[in-house]
Amino acid sequence: MPADPRAPHDWGGQGGQSPRDWGDRDTVPLRTDPLRAPHDWMDQDAGPVVRPYAVTQGRVAPSGGEFDLLAFVVATVPDAPPAPSLQPEHHALVGAAWEPTSVVELASKLDLSIGVVRVLLGDLRSAGLISLYEPPAASQPHDVDVLKAVVNGLRAL
Amino acid sequence: MDSVRSDRDGTRSRIPVALKILIAGGFGAGKTTMVGSVSEIRPLQTEEVLTGVDGADDTSGVEGKRTTTVTMDFGRITITEDLQLYLFGTPGQDRFWFLWDELSQGALGAVVLADTRRLADCFPSIDYFEQRGTPFVVAVNCFDSERRFGGKAVAKALDLDPDVPVVEFDAREPLAARNVLIELVEYVARRQLLAAGAR
Numbered sequence: 551m552p553a554d555p556r557a558p559h560d561w562g563g564q565g566g567q568s569p570r571d572w573g574d575r576d577t578v579p580l581r582t583d584p585l586r587a588p589h590d591w592m593d594q595d596a597g598p599v600v601r602p603y604a605v606t607q608g609r610v611a612p613s614g615g616e617f618d619l620l621a622f623v624v625a626t627v628p629d630a631p632p633a634p635s636l637q638p639e640h641h642a643l644v645g646a647a648w649e650p651t652s653v654v655e656l657a658s659k660l661d662l663s664i665g666v667v668r669v670l671l672g673d674l675r676s677a678g679l680i681s682l683y684e685p686p687a688a689s690q691p692h693d694v695d696v697l698k699a700v701v702n703g704l705r706a707l
Numbered sequence: 708m709d710s711v712r713s714d715r716d717g718t719r720s721r722i723p724v725a726l727k728i729l730i731a732g733g734f735g736a737g738k739t740t741m742v743g744s745v746s747e748i749r750p751l752q753t754e755e756v757l758t759g760v761d762g763a764d765d766t767s768g769v770e771g772k773r774t775t776t777v778t779m780d781f782g783r784i785t786i787t788e789d790l791q792l793y794l795f796g797t798p799g800q801d802r803f804w805f806l807w808d809e810l811s812q813g814a815l816g817a818v819v820l821a822d823t824r825r826l827a828d829c830f831p832s833i834d835y836f837e838q839r840g841t842p843f844v845v846a847v848n849c850f851d852s853e854r855r856f857g858g859k860a861v862a863k864a865l866d867l868d869p870d871v872p873v874v875e876f877d878a879r880e881p882l883a884a885r886n887v888l889i890e891l892v893e894y895v896a897r898r899q900l901l902a903a904g905a906r
Contacts, residue, residue, distance in 0.1 A: 551778070563839055594837065602754075602756045603756070610771040618812075618813070619809065619810070620725045622722045622723070622725070622795060624719070624722070648719065649719055649720050650719070650720055650721070650722045650723065652725060652793070654753060654781055654793070655751070655781075656756075657753040658751035658752065658753040658781065659751075661756055663753070663754045663756040664753055664754070664755045665755060665756055666756070666758075681839060683722045685724075685725055685813060686724075686813075690901065691899055691902070692726070692815055692895065694896050694899050694900060694903075696724065696726075696790070697815075697892050697893075697895060697899065699786060699790060699897065700726065700785065700786055700792060700892050701889055701892050701893055701896070703784075703790065704784070704786070704792075704885055704888055704889050704892070705789060705889065707769030707784070707883075
C-alpha cells in the first residue's frame with residue numbers, strides 16, 4: 551500500500567517512523583482504514599500501546615533461572631538505590647516486597663504481566679536486592695496436619 | 708517446611724506456606740465469581756503474555772499475531788499467619804491448556820465447576836485432572852431458576868470415579884464456596900491417608 555501522508559497511522563514525525571518500520575520481529579499488522587478517525591484502530595484487539603516486554607528490553611527469561619508463581623519475594627533493602635540499570639518498575643517491586651509477597655501478587659499489584667515480573671525479579675535477585683523463597687517441591691505430598699489446619703481455618707471463616 | 712521460612716530480624720512476617728487450589732470449568736461456569744466470593748483480597752487479575760508459542764494454537768488466518776494476553780483470576784485466603792490458600796481461576800479457553808501445567812504444578816487440588824445447562828464444557832477439565840492425578844471435586848453451580856440435577860445424576864453423566872465428591876452450590880455465596888473448598892481439602896486428606904495406609 552503506498553504511503554499516504556494523511557493516513558491515520560502517520561504519527562506526524564518529520565520523516566518519522568511508522569510503527570511498521572520498527573523492525574519485522576514483533577509487529578502486529580494494523581488494520582488500515584483511512585476513512586476512520588485517527589486512533590480508531592486502538593480497540594481492545596490492538597493490545598497495550600507500549601508492548602509489555604518493552605520494560606524488560608525484550609528479555610523473556612529471568613537471569614538466574616525460573617521460579618514459581620507462588621515463590622515469595624522479600625526485599626533485602628527498604629528502597630532500591632538509584633542505579634542506571636534499574637527502571638521504575640524495579641523500584642516498585644522492591645517497595646512492594648518489604649513484607650513477603652508472592653510473585654503472582656506482585657504482578658497483580660503492579661499491573662504487570664507475570665512474565666515481565668519474573669524477568670525484573672531476576673534482575674533484582676542478581677543485584678542482591680531481593681531474596682526468593684521457593685514453595686516446597688511439587689512432588690512432596692501435602693502434609694495431613696497442614697490439610698487439617700486448612701479445613702479448620704476455612705470452617706472458622 | 709522450615710526451609711521456606713525466614714527467621715530474619717523478626718520485625719517482618721515470616722514466609723508463609725502457600726497452598727494452591729485451582730478453580731476450573733467451562734466458560735461462564737462461575738470461576739471468576741467463585742474466586743471473588745471467597746477471596747479476602749479484592750479478586751485480582753493478572754496477565755500472562757505469550758510470545759511465539761509454537762503449536763499451542765491454530766494460528767491459521769492470524770499469522771501475524773505473535774502475542775496473546777491471557778487473564779488469570781486469583782484470590783487469597785489467609786488461614787493463619789503462616790498458612791495461605793491461593794485460588795487460581797484457570798484460563799477458560801482450550802488453547803491455553805499449556806498454561807495449566809504450570810498452574811497445576813504442586814497444586815493441592817482443583818474444583819471443577821459444572822453448569823448443568825452445558826455439562827460438556829467441563830469434560831476437558833476433568834480429563835486433564837484425571838490424567839495428571841490431581842485430586843478434584845465437581846461443584847455444580849446452581850443458578851436460582853435452573854432446574855436442579857442431583858449430584859448422582861451429574862456424577863453419572865460425567866462418568867466420574869465413585870469416590871470423587873460432587874456438590875451443589877451457588878458460586879455467589881461465600882459460605883457455599885467455602886464449603887466446596889472444605890470438601891476438596893477433606894477429600895485430599897482422605898486420599899493422602901489412604902495412600903499412606905497402602906504403603
